[in-house]
Amino acid sequence: MSQGPVSISSKEQFTGILKSSKIVVADFYADWCGPCKQIAPLYETLAKSLSRPGAVTFVKINSDNNSDIASEYSVSALPTFLVFRDGKVDETIRGANPAQLKKVVEKLVTEVGSLGEGSGSGGGDWKPAEIPKGYSDITDEVELRGCELLNAADDAGPVKVLFDSSKPSALNRDGNTSPKKDFVQSGADDQLLLFIPFQSVVKLHTLQITSLPPQGEEDAPARPGVIHLYINRPQNMDFSEADDTEPTQAIEINAGDWNSNGTANIPLRFVKFQKTTSVIIYVQKGDGEAETVRIDRLRLIGDAGAKREMGKLQKVGEDE
Structure with a gap:
């Protein structure tokens, strides 16, 4: 439960996370973006409290360094938060809106509680060992x-x-x-x-x-x-x-x-x-x-x- 957001360095890495985690919350940001920096501590806290191996993963995507990912999901404003369920975009939050972000997270809390151990390869809540950060x-x-x-x-x-x-x-x-x-x-x-x-x-x-x-x-x-x-x-x-x-x-x-x-x-x-x-x-x-x-x-x-x-x-x- 202590894992923070995963920093994405490539489209392949992001695709792998979408496949291995039922829910993925993505924060699209840029180093020059003031609102991005303001909401970053809240996002970090949410990631550490709600991350679940194979179930819920929080990621941060620098839109300047990963323009291919930002373009694929039509990210035109920063910050933008996308919630993926089973690899598909389910919800979008544009701008540093703490209230809306918390509302979405409250729904995640309920959903996380209902996620049991999976039976397919690569999923489930059973965690044999720590996964290295970034993978x-x-x-x-x-x-x-x-x-x-x-x-x-x-x-x-x-x-x-x-x-x-x-x-x-x-x-x-x-x-x-x-x-x-x-x-x-x-x-x-x-x-x-x-x-x-x-x-x-x-x-x-x-x-x-x-x-x-x-x-x-x-x-x-x-x-x-x-x-x-x-x-x-x-x-x-x-x-x-x-x-x-x-x-x-x-x-x-x-x-x-x-x-x-x-x-x-x-x-x-x-x-x-x-x-x-x-x-x-x-x-x-x-x-x-x-x-x-x-x-x-x-x-x-x-x-x-x-x-x-x-x-x-x-x-x-x-x-x-």
């Missing part, structure tokens, strides 16, 4: 039908559960878990190989991995310990190919990297992930001596770009 959850850019997971146990959940926005059942306080497994686990050993294509060309900034193996069980799986990432592959690799190929980034996750939600927040070498069409996550080994490894959720943080044809990422058939 957004772009998990909903994953093309689920093109994902492929190798070495998954037969009785684990389908690969799509990794991108579910709801809280993992393993975190339920009453100790009851869903009868349908909402996690994936390796089968033969402690390795997993996951191919993730995207609906658009994205910029990846952070990878969030949630792993919640049961405590105290004799044959409990391990959390991921060593992970290799590969980008822009048209299809999945096999394990021998992954072992023989230099990764885009190699990651070692230590015990202290996991937070109370069982989530490791992994910063990526952003310069290497600027134009990403697909990513392969190779869990090379678990963090202990267990024979298997488990992942409950994945979140991808960054910027989303324009949609593209997914046919270019269709997997090659066995007969080709």
Whole structure:
């Protein structure tokens, strides 16, 4: 609840936020605008008190630096506040009008209270870890039908559960878990190989991995310990190919990297992930001596770009 407004630096960043948050409040301003400066403290206060991950996001857009966004939404007076619901403009406030802005916010308070946890990828109120300022959850850019997971146990959940926005059942306080497994686990050993294509060309900034193996069980799986990432592959690799190929980034996750939600927040070498069409996550080994490894959720943080044809990422058939 303490997050302030996000400063927008590109149209792609703004588009990503519109996709990942149900409600977006945008403040169009300019550094030379006196009324903009007068109402800025009020807007900052509202942002800090009402921001909700995946539900309500406040942003500030410098109209001089982002003239393409201002032009797209016909912003001709400053300040202008636009309220977006599900990516579309729902309300407009022109000028520094504190009373009108507060009135709109009062409606937001009621709506925020009615927003529950979502069930689609990239949405929902469950927050596994902090999202770096200036970026957004772009998990909903994953093309689920093109994902492929190798070495998954037969009785684990389908690969799509990794991108579910709801809280993992393993975190339920009453100790009851869903009868349908909402996690994936390796089968033969402690390795997993996951191919993730995207609906658009994205910029990846952070990878969030949630792993919640049961405590105290004799044959409990391990959390991921060593992970290799590969980008822009048209299809999945096999394990021998992954072992023989230099990764885009190699990651070692230590015990202290996991937070109370069982989530490791992994910063990526952003310069290497600027134009990403697909990513392969190779869990090379678990963090202990267990024979298997488990992942409950994945979140991808960054910027989303324009949609593209997914046919270019269709997997090659066995007969080709």
